[in-house]
Amino acid sequence: MNETVTTSAWARFLETFFRPDLIEQYSGAIAKGVIVTCQVAGLVVVTGIAVGLALAMIRAYRIKPVNFLIIVYVDVLRSLPPLVLIVLTYFGLPALGSTLSGFVVLWLVLSMVLAAFAEEIFWAGILSVRKGQWDAARSTGFSFTQALAWVVVPQAIRLTVAPLTNRTIAITKNTALGMVIGVPEILNEASTAQSFSGSATPLMMGAIAYILLFIPIVVAGRWIETRFAWRRS
Amino acid sequence: MSESRADTDANPILEARGLGKSFGATKVLHEINFRVFPRELVFIVGPSGSGKSTMLRCFNRLEEPSCGAVFVDGVNLMGKGVNINQMRQRIGMVFQQFNLYPHLSAEGNITLALRKVQGKSKSAARAAAQRCLELVGLADRANARPNELSGGQQQRVAIARALALEPKVMLFDEPTSALDPELVGSVLQVMRNLRDEGMTMVVVSHEIRFAREAADRVVFVCDGAILEEGTPEEIFSTPKHPRTREFVAEIAR
Numbered sequence: 001m002n003e004t005v006t007t008s009a010w011a012r013f014l015e016t017f018f019r020p021d022l023i024e025q026y027s028g029a030i031a032k033g034v035i036v037t038c039q040v041a042g043l044v045v046v047t048g049i050a051v052g053l054a055l056a057m058i059r060a061y062r063i064k065p066v067n068f069l070i071i072v073y074v075d076v077l078r079s080l081p082p083l084v085l086i087v088l089t090y091f092g093l094p095a096l097g098s099t100l101s102g103f104v105v106l107w108l109v110l111s112m113v114l115a116a117f118a119e120e121i122f123w124a125g126i127l128s129v130r131k132g133q134w135d136a137a138r139s140t141g142f143s144f145t146q147a148l149a150w151v152v153v154p155q156a157i158r159l160t161v162a163p164l165t166n167r168t169i170a171i172t173k174n175t176a177l178g179m180v181i182g183v184p185e186i187l188n189e190a191s192t193a194q195s196f197s198g199s200a201t202p203l204m205m206g207a208i209a210y211i212l213l214f215i216p217i218v219v220a221g222r223w224i225e226t227r228f229a230w231r232r233s
Numbered sequence: 234m235s236e237s238r239a240d241t242d243a244n245p246i247l248e249a250r251g252l253g254k255s256f257g258a259t260k261v262l263h264e265i266n267f268r269v270f271p272r273e274l275v276f277i278v279g280p281s282g283s284g285k286s287t288m289l290r291c292f293n294r295l296e297e298p299s300c301g302a303v304f305v306d307g308v309n310l311m312g313k314g315v316n317i318n319q320m321r322q323r324i325g326m327v328f329q330q331f332n333l334y335p336h337l338s339a340e341g342n343i344t345l346a347l348r349k350v351q352g353k354s355k356s357a358a359r360a361a362a363q364r365c366l367e368l369v370g371l372a373d374r375a376n377a378r379p380n381e382l383s384g385g386q387q388q389r390v391a392i393a394r395a396l397a398l399e400p401k402v403m404l405f406d407e408p409t410s411a412l413d414p415e416l417v418g419s420v421l422q423v424m425r426n427l428r429d430e431g432m433t434m435v436v437v438s439h440e441i442r443f444a445r446e447a448a449d450r451v452v453f454v455c456d457g458a459i460l461e462e463g464t465p466e467e468i469f470s471t472p473k474h475p476r477t478r479e480f481v482a483e484i485a486r
Contacts, residue, residue, distance in 0.1 A: 135295055136332035136391075140346035140398060141322040150349050155336050 017204040026193040026202045033189030034209050040106055040185060041172045041213075047111035048171065049164070052118025053153070059119070060126055060148055070119065077116035082174045085109045090181040102181040114171040121163050125156030158228040165221030169214060176210075186210060238431070239273035239449045244307060246271050246402045246433045247292060247324075252301035254287055254457075261287050263458045264301055269402060269435055274428050276444040276465070277437045279454035280480060285437045288454065289404050292435070293324040306401050322350065325395030325403040329410050331387040333379040339366065339390045340375040343397045351398070365393035369423045385416030389423055396427075403427065405436040441484055445469060453477045 055074075059067050077085075090105045100108070129152045137147035176187040190206030245268040254262035261284045269275050277285050290296035292303055294310055294317055303310040310320055333342050343362035347353045353361070366372045369389035379387050388408055395403060405424070409417045421443050428434060428447055438444070444451055444465050451468040453461045453476075461474045472478045 130332075132328060132330050132332035133334065135326075135328060136334070136394075137346075138318075139293060139295060139321055139324070139326040140394065141318045141350040142346065143318050146349055150345060151334055155334070158336060 016200050019199055019201045022193075022197050022199050022201040023205060026189075026197070026205060029189045029193055030186065030202065030205045030209055033184060033186035033206070034213065036103070036178075036183065037175050037185040037209075037213065040103065040110070040175045040178065040183070043107045044110040044114055044172055044175070045168055047107070048114025049118050049168065051111065051115035053122050053157075055115065055119040056122035056126055056156075057148060057153065059123055060152075061144075074116045074119050077113050078120070082109060082113050082171075083177050083180070085113065086177050086181060102178060102183040105181060106175065106178040106183050106185075110171055110174055113174075114168065117167045117171065118164060121160045121167060122153075122156060125160040126152055128159055129155045161221070161225045161228055165218075165224070169217060169221070172217075173210070173214065186213075240271040241273075243271050245269055245304070246306060247435065248304040249288075249292065250302045250304070252288070252291055252303060253299050254284075254291055254296060255299045261457050262291065262298075263456075265457075265459050267452070267459065269433060271433055272431045273449045274434045274436065274447055276448040276451045277435065277454055278439070278441070278444065278451060278468070278480070280483075283454050284457035285454050286406055287457075289406050289435065289437050292404055293321050293326060295326070318350070322346075322398045323401045325392075325398060325400035327388070327391050327395055327403065327405045327408050329407040331379070331384070331391045331411070333387050333391055333394070335379050338376050338378055339371065339382070339393075342379070342390055343394045346394070347397055361397050362393070365397045366390070368396060368426070369393045370419070383416055384412045385419045388412065388420045392420075392423055392427075402433040402435065405434065405438065407437055407439070409438065409440055439484070441469065453480065455480070 055070050059070050086105060086109045089109055090100075090102060093100055093105075126148075133151055133155065134147055137151040138144075142150065175183075175185055178185045179188040179191060182188070186206045186209050190202045190209075193202035193205075194200060247267075247269040249265055249267040251264040251266065252262065253260065253264045265288065267288075277288065279285050287296055291298045292305075294303070298311065301311070305320055306323055308315060308320060310317060333339075334345065337345065340359065340362045343365055344353075344355075344358035347358035347361055348355065363372065363375065366375055369392055371386060371389055371393070374382060374386065374390075377386075379390070382390065392403075392408075408424070409420050412420065417440070421440065424434070424436070424443075425447055436444075436448070446465075448465050450462060451465050452459055453468055453472075453474070455476050461468065461472065461477045468477065469481055472481050
């Protein structure tokens with residue numbers, strides 16, 4: 001008796017989440033979603049981290065009005081839910097005469113959000129480099145900018161790999177929000193397939209696709225962390 | 234005590250005129266006048282907090298002087314239009330905490346400024362680094378990271394880093410204060426060699442025995458002013474100023 005219940009529950013589970021025919025039918029669509037997600041994610045990581053690093057470096061010059069603007073930007077973007085920004089930009093901009101595609105809006109908004117977080121992380125890294133490092137660099141003839149670029153930032157980056165990797169993954173996963181503005185990324189494809197098939201199998205496929213996509217990034221982050229690990233002398 | 238080889242007839246390599254420094258209302262350096270001649274080794278001694286390090290850091294404007302002028306090789310560092318980054322290459326500086334770049338090898342520490350500031354080619358910079366590491370007895374540790382080196386070795390790499398820019402004068406800010414006693418000797422030996430090769434040096438340090446042996450002149454600084462100067466013998470054996478006497482008695486204990 002117990003055994004039949006177990007068996008049928010297991011069968012129901014498989015029937016719900018792993019229907020072989022649906023897996024076959026929708027793997028193409030999910031694969032397309034994976035490609036779009038990868039494209040957005042890649043662009044967001046590159047743009048977000050580059051802008052974040054640039055902002056942190058600009059902040060190092062301690063020009064008061066400039067730093068005020070950076071802090072306002074960072075705090076606003078860190079406090080707004082990314083979904084709000086995405087919807088606001090996508091549905092609000094056309095009224096101003098701009099027609100950005102969902103793909104571009106998703107890329108820009110997530111990059112801006114990642115840049116805000118990355119700026120804070122890089123800035124903390126720059127501050128944690130000891131003053132003696134600046135002294136040594138300046139005493140050998142480096143200008144402020146050169147000391148920042150060649151001595152301080154390389155150390156700041158190594159100090160920030162762990163928090164930066166975490167934050168990058170967290171923001172990049174938000175590519176799933178592209179669904180609400182019609183970007184054909186993984187969740188969108190999976191959700192569409194779910195509506196047509198009435199089965200949760202495509203959603204499970206989407207979930208697995210996310211895992212396959214992000215596990216390597218998590219592992220890579222760990223690897224970079226150990227590789228850059230060095231004791232401060 | 235060795236014979237002074239200082240070339241006191243020549244123009245000074247380093248000269249401070251009316252050099253002062255204040256932090257807010259606190260004057261840490263009263264308008265001092267100070268000269269260092271070619272090949273001279275000048276020791277700066279004094280109680281802690283007397284302004285020795287501030288004085289040294291004003292000599293290359295790592296600390297911005299509040300008033301006065303610093304001439305290095307005849308150029309006023311405080312002058313308008315002076316390229317301080319260019320001038321600093323003529324003033325080597327060695328720090329108490331070594332301040333090696335922890336993410337770079339010994340060689341990388343030395344070549345960085347050669348490459349990025351002086352624009353030397355990779356091979357020229359590496360050759361210079363190798364020469365300087367040989368001078369400090371660490372030719373075989375070129376690829377070691379700072380955390381793989383002892384404190385004494387780190388300080389010698391830091392000296393090599395400063396030497397590589399071929400400075401006219403070297404400033405040492407308590408170079409052995411952060412070292413375990415058994416590692417001090419190797420650093421002092423490097424400084425002794427530098428002196429013998431004719432390097433002009435200004436040393437802030439508590440290594441009185443080394444001062445007696447190697448210094449051409451000792452300057453006693455107290456409360457941000459130069460109270461007395463003379464040969465090591467004069468300062469350490471027959472000090473004139475009561476504060477100098479007090480200080481010498483204190484360190485002799």
